[in-house]
Amino acid sequence: MENKLVTVLESRAKSIRFSSGLANNxxxxxxxxxxxILIGSFDAWQVRYLSVGHFGVEAAILYQCGLMTASGIAxxxxxxxxxxxxxxxxxxxxxxxxxATIADNVSFDLQTLRLYIIILPRTxxxxxxxxxxxxxxxxxxxxVDLQTFAPGLIDGYVxxxxxxxxxxxxxxLWKRI
Numbered sequence: 001m002e003n004k005l006v007t008v009l010e011s012r013a014k015s016i017r018f019s020s021g022l023a024n025n026x027x028x029x030x031x032x033x034x035x036x037i038l039i040g041s042f043d044a045w046q047v048r049y050l051s052v053g054h055f056g057v058e059a060a061i062l063y064q065c066g067l068m069t070a071s072g073i074a075x076x077x078x079x080x081x082x083x084x085x086x087x088x089x090x091x092x093x094x095x096x097x098x099x100a101t102i103a104d105n106v107s108f109d110l111q112t113l114r115l116y117i118i119i120l121p122r123t124x125x126x127x128x129x130x131x132x133x134x135x136x137x138x139x140x141x142x143x144v145d146l147q148t149f150a151p152g153l154i155d156g157y158v159x160x161x162x163x164x165x166x167x168x169x170x171x172x173l174w175k176r177i
Contacts, residue, residue, distance in 0.1 A: 032102075033102060036101070037103075039067060039074065039102075039106075040107040041107070044107040044110035047111055053131065068100055071097075071099040072093055074099050075099050078095075080092065088171075091167065091171070094163055095163070095164065095167055098160045098163055098167075101157055101160035105117070105118070105157075118157055119150065119152040120152050120154065120157075126145065144159075
């Protein structure tokens with residue numbers, strides 16, 4: 001009788017831990033998505049009302065660096081867990097690229113008032129060539145805008161999806177270890 005009670009209690013405890021872990025992971029994922037939406041909304045507002053690009057290429061590059069920095073801070077802040085080691089928390093910086101990608105997509109969606117999910121028309125990504133065309137970042141911008149897998153599906157978006165999946169996989173493996 002005691003063994004059955006202990007087994008039932010252990011089973012319930014495992015179920016509660018699983019539910020709590022799932023809720024925590026969903027909360028973190030929603031924070032990541034919300035950060036991308038907020039950064040993308042700010043970028044769409046900037047394009048409409050401020051247009052940093054009118055201040056020159058240097059200002060546009062500095063602005064893009066600021067967006068990437070904001071994405072990095074958002075990644076670290078939204079995925080930080082005080083129970084994790086420093087190195088495990090530092091791994092959260094990988095999610096900088098997926099957050100910046102969400103922001104890029106949201107920004108274009110808001111500018112055009114149309115919903116594009118991952119697949120963009122050419123006007124949604126050729127801006128990189130104009131901004132970075134004559135800078136040391138030109139090769140990177142060209143690579144991001146390549147469409148290896150499908151028309152409108154740029155390689156930068158594919159890389160962001162792969163990086164996001166790698167982060168989840170690494171975290172799952174880290175949890176098992």
